[in-house]
Amino acid sequence: MTKQLQLLRKRNRSETRFRLYGLWTIVVVLTLLGLMLVSIGIRGSSVFQKAFFHVEIEFAQKDIPYDPLHPQESLRKVNFRELIYNSIQHPDTLQRNHIQQLISPGAEIMLYNRVLKKPDMIGGKYFVWIQASDDVDYFLKHPEIKNKPALERRLSDAQMDYLSEQAAIGTLKRKFNWQFFTNGDSRSPELAGIKAALVGSFFTILVTLMLAFPLGIAAAVYIEEFAPRNRFVRFIELNINNLASVPSIVFGLLGLMVFINVMGMPRSSSIVGGLTLAMMIMPTIFIATRSALHTVPKTISRAAEALGASRVQVVFHHKVPLALPGILTGTILGVARALGESAALLMIGMVAFVVDAPTSPRDPATVLPVQIFNWARNPEQGFEDHTAAAIMVLLLFLMVMNVGAIYIRKKFEHRW
Amino acid sequence: MAINGIGFELVFFATSLMVVISVVIALGLITPSNHTFLKSFSARNLTSISIVVLLSSILPQFYFLYNEKESFVRWGWVFLISVGLSVILWIIYNRTHFRTRRRVVENIVRGFLLFAAVLAVFITFAIAFSLIYEAVKFFQFVPIMDFLVGTRWSPSAVGDNGLGHFGAVPLFAGTFLITGIAMLIAIPAGLMSAIYLSCYANNRTRDVVKPLLELLAGIPTVVYGFFALVAISPLLQTLGQSVGLPIAAESALGVGIVMGFMIIPYVASLSDDMVSSVPKVLKEGSLALGATYSETIKQVIVPAAFPGIMASFLLAMSRAVGETMIVVMAAGYSARMTFNPLEAVTTVTVQIVSLLTGDQEFSSPKTLAAFALGLMLLLITLTLNMIAMRIVRHYREKYD
Numbered sequence: 001m002t003k004q005l006q007l008l009r010k011r012n013r014s015e016t017r018f019r020l021y022g023l024w025t026i027v028v029v030l031t032l033l034g035l036m037l038v039s040i041g042i043r044g045s046s047v048f049q050k051a052f053f054h055v056e057i058e059f060a061q062k063d064i065p066y067d068p069l070h071p072q073e074s075l076r077k078v079n080f081r082e083l084i085y086n087s088i089q090h091p092d093t094l095q096r097n098h099i100q101q102l103i104s105p106g107a108e109i110m111l112y113n114r115v116l117k118k119p120d121m122i123g124g125k126y127f128v129w130i131q132a133s134d135d136v137d138y139f140l141k142h143p144e145i146k147n148k149p150a151l152e153r154r155l156s157d158a159q160m161d162y163l164s165e166q167a168a169i170g171t172l173k174r175k176f177n178w179q180f181f182t183n184g185d186s187r188s189p190e191l192a193g194i195k196a197a198l199v200g201s202f203f204t205i206l207v208t209l210m211l212a213f214p215l216g217i218a219a220a221v222y223i224e225e226f227a228p229r230n231r232f233v234r235f236i237e238l239n240i241n242n243l244a245s246v247p248s249i250v251f252g253l254l255g256l257m258v259f260i261n262v263m264g265m266p267r268s269s270s271i272v273g274g275l276t277l278a279m280m281i282m283p284t285i286f287i288a289t290r291s292a293l294h295t296v297p298k299t300i301s302r303a304a305e306a307l308g309a310s311r312v313q314v315v316f317h318h319k320v321p322l323a324l325p326g327i328l329t330g331t332i333l334g335v336a337r338a339l340g341e342s343a344a345l346l347m348i349g350m351v352a353f354v355v356d357a358p359t360s361p362r363d364p365a366t367v368l369p370v371q372i373f374n375w376a377r378n379p380e381q382g383f384e385d386h387t388a389a390a391i392m393v394l395l396l397f398l399m400v401m402n403v404g405a406i407y408i409r410k411k412f413e414h415r416w
Numbered sequence: 417m418a419i420n421g422i423g424f425e426l427v428f429f430a431t432s433l434m435v436v437i438s439v440v441i442a443l444g445l446i447t448p449s450n451h452t453f454l455k456s457f458s459a460r461n462l463t464s465i466s467i468v469v470l471l472s473s474i475l476p477q478f479y480f481l482y483n484e485k486e487s488f489v490r491w492g493w494v495f496l497i498s499v500g501l502s503v504i505l506w507i508i509y510n511r512t513h514f515r516t517r518r519r520v521v522e523n524i525v526r527g528f529l530l531f532a533a534v535l536a537v538f539i540t541f542a543i544a545f546s547l548i549y550e551a552v553k554f555f556q557f558v559p560i561m562d563f564l565v566g567t568r569w570s571p572s573a574v575g576d577n578g579l580g581h582f583g584a585v586p587l588f589a590g591t592f593l594i595t596g597i598a599m600l601i602a603i604p605a606g607l608m609s610a611i612y613l614s615c616y617a618n619n620r621t622r623d624v625v626k627p628l629l630e631l632l633a634g635i636p637t638v639v640y641g642f643f644a645l646v647a648i649s650p651l652l653q654t655l656g657q658s659v660g661l662p663i664a665a666e667s668a669l670g671v672g673i674v675m676g677f678m679i680i681p682y683v684a685s686l687s688d689d690m691v692s693s694v695p696k697v698l699k700e701g702s703l704a705l706g707a708t709y710s711e712t713i714k715q716v717i718v719p720a721a722f723p724g725i726m727a728s729f730l731l732a733m734s735r736a737v738g739e740t741m742i743v744v745m746a747a748g749y750s751a752r753m754t755f756n757p758l759e760a761v762t763t764v765t766v767q768i769v770s771l772l773t774g775d776q777e778f779s780s781p782k783t784l785a786a787f788a789l790g791l792m793l794l795l796i797t798l799t800l801n802m803i804a805m806r807i808v809r810h811y812r813e814k815y816d
Contacts, residue, residue, distance in 0.1 A: 012708065014708075015709060017710075019616055019710065025609050025612065026625055029632075030625070036639075040642070218531075222529035242802070246543065247738025247797055249740045250794050253547065253768070254543045310522060312525050316525075333634075343765070347768075369636050372642065376645060391642060394636060394639070395639070
């Protein structure tokens with residue numbers, strides 16, 4: 001008897017153990033997921049908030065020899081750094097030099113861009129928010145570094161006193177870093193932004209959607225509703241199912257070969273990217289549409305047929321509208337995949353360094369994931385934070401799309 | 417430039433046409449017969465809709481092309497022609513009998529649907545053709561056997577025949593090393609979480625955990641690449657240093673771990689389907705005989721679902737083989753023949769990317785080699801996929 005009891009106990013123990021393994025796996029996987037997201041969040045969040053000085057800068061006519069015919073050339077000669085430095089008032093010259101080092105090197109380029117856009121500023125005196133260096137940013141976030149020994153921090157006592165003073169009167173503040181959204185790519189991390197990538201992504205997805213949405217649905221409707229059951233149709237079916245598993249890099253090779261090599265479209269343009277991605281997500285939309293059509297009960301089409309509707313009318317008046325939530329969900333998920341895709345776009349040369357946002361799908365463009373890739377392999381230190389910040393923006397877009405898809409599914413789903 | 421322009425216009429024209437037709441299909445067919453002139457302009461009328469849609473689909477393209485004068489003029493012609501065609505269609509449409517109209521429209525619709533389905537097949541053929549075409553050109557430079565069994569890969573070096581060395585074996589070895597590490601992580605994790613979710617977890621847990629696991633599949637791979645690059649690989653390196661193991665910064669281990677993490681949901685979701693499609697009678701029979709839950713799972717459910725589970729492994733593996741961004745960002749670029757997971761290896765996809773990015777000309781052996789590698793990649797993933805599909809189909813038939 002005791003032997004049996006022992007055996008039973010052993011079996012129960014192994015049962016508990018097995019159950020715990022399962023629980024453990026899930027906990028570990030979800031913890032890793034959380035760690036990944038949190039580590040990206042921590043790195044990225046510093047990009048969205050930056051320290052800025054509020055200074056009054058005199059744009060004197062004599063300092064800025066502006067030529068309306070060649071605005072860029074003439075402004076490039078201007079020493080904007082000097083303008084910023086002159087605006088800093090401090091009785092002690094040595095201290096003034098130390099304080100000048102607190103200005104970010106990107107500030108002068110910011111000023112250049114501003115004057116280029118609004119040349120009528122020249123001759124006036126304006127209050128401007130000037131970006132401070134990363135050390136200042138760090139000090140504002142962690143004021144406790146004051147208490148550290150002087151060798152372990154990068155700011156001197158005088159500098160920190162100045163910063164505290166400025167922060168107290170409100171001329172030094174951490175503000176939302178709009179530049180990250182309004183600038184294109186740049187060689188220096190302070191100025192790099194994702195505007196060009198966002199616009200490129202927009203054009204690419206637009207082209208993708210315009211092609212893949214109608215084509216994917218039409219192919220699915222044909223196979224599911226109209227096609228005779230013969231070999232050719234089964235072949236098409238098999239084909240599309242297999243297309244869904246083809247690695248995205250192969251679609252990139254196809255895009256390179258067909259659109260760039262044979263059709264001669266420009267490299268790196270969003271139209272080629274959009275076409276390539278359209279081929280990639282068409283199977284996704286196809287499969288979603290088919291299964292959505294499949295769940296619509298036969299009684300509906302029977303009823304429509306009994307009232308004299310033709311086949312096309314049955315399908316497009318009754319089945320497709322009822323299947324629409326499923327179709328839209330599949331489409332959103334497909335587009336989300338296209339939005340996060342980068343391997344296929346590397347193949348068609350969308351790794352270009354793009355400073356200005358493209359104005360048409362024919363312009364050289366980059367997309368958000370490729371921008372992330374480019375920044376991630378940039379050895380310069382500041383770009384790591386930028387990469388994480390761009391990832392946060394990308395994940396935000398994807399999250400909105402996925403939540404939208406879930407909402408549509410929950411709201412409109414029919415249970416037959 | 418001429419070809420360039422024509423290519424664009426064809427594409428744009430086809431796009432607008434497709435948008436028109438699809439919207440017409442969606443809306444225009446609700447038309448009952450209405451004969452009065454004014455009513456024929458109503459939103460339900462097929463042709464007026466098509467004109468509206470044509471306009472609205474072409475107008476944004478004007479915006480895209482506004483900075484190029486020449487194409488603006490060309491597009492003006494395309495636009496005029498399509499408007500003219502629409503008007504003619506509209507006149508014909510309004511003068512024909514209701515039944516004829518319906519028949520004509522339905523045939524157009526069917527034709528378009530068939531066209532879309534055939535286009536999907538065309539994509540497959542285009543992939544196969546372009547890869548094979550370029551690969552054949554490549555094999556004129558490099559004998560096919562050198563490519564398949566050669567163990568030295570250095571496309572930039574100059575060998576005896578004036579070309580680089582194109583032996584692909586190290587690339588495949590690297591690919592399968594990384595895939596193997598990924599599978600070692602993804603198989604137990606995916607299978608255990610699938611079993612836990614479908615056999616043990618209550619509904620509330622399942623509703624929370626399942627979307628979270630699917631989230632893993634929705635995260636772009638470039639994000640995983642970044643994670644491997646800045647978190648996992650440095651972590652492994654420090655760990656290795658602390659125990660005196662030399663771990664390369666771009667070690668196969670780090671890449672494999674992150675990739676395994678990425679493919680967990682692919683294993684989990686299909687395994688979950690397979691486990692829950694095992695007939696209840698099997699499970700209940702086993703429980704009635706006094707087996708514990710874990711014994712039932714290990715000895716009844718998993719063996720019954722085994723083919724399906726295998727299929728999920730194969731599908732996950734085909735994902736891992738074709739995965740690009742993680743390896744491009746975190747694996748090495750130089751080919752090395754090794755099975756040591758602590759060293760840096762390179763993969764097929766990394767080499768395709770490195771051969772094709774940057775300045776290049778078509779029909780140089782280096783560019784062509786990328787297509788040959790792509791062909792091999794396609795063959796491998798297709799084979800894995802076909803086998804998996806076949807297993808799943810047989811399995812479904814068995815229990816349906």
